[in-house]
Amino acid sequence: GAGVSQTPSNKVTEKGKYVELRCDPISGHTALYWYRQSLGQGPEFLIYFQGTGAADDSGLPNDRFFAVRPEGSVSTLKIQRTERGDSAVYLCASSLAGGIGDTQYFGPGTRLTVL
Amino acid sequence: GDSVTQMEGPVTLSEEAFLTINCTYTATGYPSLFWYVQYPGEGLQLLLKATKADDKGSNKGFEATYRKETTSFHLEKGSVQVSDSAVYFCALSADNYGQNFVFGPGTRLSVLP
Numbered sequence: 001g002a003g004v005s006q007t008p009s010n011k012v013t014e015k016g017k018y019v020e021l022r023c024d025p026i027s028g029h030t031a032l033y034w035y036r037q038s039l040g041q042g043p044e045f046l047i048y049f050q051g052t053g054a055a056d057d058s059g060l061p062n063d064r065f066f067a068v069r070p071e072g073s074v075s076t077l078k079i080q081r082t083e084r085g086d087s088a089v090y091l092c093a094s095s096l097a098g099g100i101g102d103t104q105y106f107g108p109g110t111r112l113t114v115l
Numbered sequence: 116g117d118s119v120t121q122m123e124g125p126v127t128l129s130e131e132a133f134l135t136i137n138c139t140y141t142a143t144g145y146p147s148l149f150w151y152v153q154y155p156g157e158g159l160q161l162l163l164k165a166t167k168a169d170d171k172g173s174n175k176g177f178e179a180t181y182r183k184e185t186t187s188f189h190l191e192k193g194s195v196q197v198s199d200s201a202v203y204f205c206a207l208s209a210d211n212y213g214q215n216f217v218f219g220p221g222t223r224l225s226v227l228p
Contacts (some may be wrong), residue, residue: 033216042119042204042218043159091159100208101147101166104216106159 002026004107006092012113013082021077021110023092029105031098032075034067035091037109043091049075050098082114117142117209119219124202127225128195136190136222138179138205146209148172148181148188149216153202162190162203195226 005024013019025032030051035043045059049069057067064082069075079086089111093104122137140146150162150172163172168183177192188205205219 035216040220042206042220043216044218045216093159101164102208103149103161103164105161106151108158 004092004094004105006090006107006110008110009108010111010113012115014115015082015084017082017114019079019082019112021079021090021112023075023077023094023107025073025075025092025094026105027073029094029096030072031095031102031104032069033093033095033104034075034077035093037089037091039088046077048098055098079112082112084114087112087114117146117207117217119205119207119217121203121205121219121222124221124223125225126222127227130197130226130228131194132226134190134192134195134199134224136203136205136224138188138190138219140186140188140205140207142186142207142209142217144209146207148179149206149208150177150179150188150190151204151206151218153204153221155201159204195224197226197228200224200226 007022032049034046037043048056052072064080067077089109091109092107095102095104118141147166149164151159152162163174165172165181171180179190202221204221206216
């Protein structure tokens with residue numbers, strides 16, 4: 001079946017601009033996660049959705065970052081007033097129910113470059 | 116807070132050599148432990164996992180045993196192949212509802228023919 005998909009695969013923007021990154025999880029997965037991976041590092045947690053609600057947004061670095069999942073499927077990560085330090089690969093993952101032993105399935109990521 | 120420590124890379128081995136990548140963790144509660152692999156140009160893929168102490172995860176010739184007494188989950192393979200060249204990430208999930216993973220920094224493995 002189809003895996004997690006993310007669009008765009010690459011996004012180049014200028015400092016101060018607004019960007020939206022999209023994630024399409026595996027069908028039927030109720031849990032959705034966003035991570036950020038900087039070069040040479042492991043992914044860092046940003047936010048977790050259970051259904052339509054953000055169950056844990058403790059990883060969002062500041063109020064310029066926001067994410068939604070209005071119908072409990074597709075999610076959008078929104079970054080306002082982008083800064084050069086936001087440049088990274090943004091990963092989305094989904095799991096069936098979000099349980100502690102659940103496998104998370106990752107998308108290919110969106111590489112964001114802020115000039 | 117929860118954390119994962121991995122041996123620093125890069126690790127370079129000859130084909131058919133024995134591989135060990137060390138992983139230790141700090142967590143409250145009883146975490147589940149995972150190894151993910153990222154092949155060049157591809158996304159993160161689950162390699163194996165273990166959800167309780169003394170469990171052994173295995174896949175594609177790789178193994179890791181959940182050792183609670185040493186808080187470790189070392190990855191091993193008896194005979195590596197060139198196609199195993201990738202970045203390997205150790206991760207744990209310890210929240211009550213498994214909200215997120217805590218990843219290690221990754222270990223890059225290069226296998227030479």
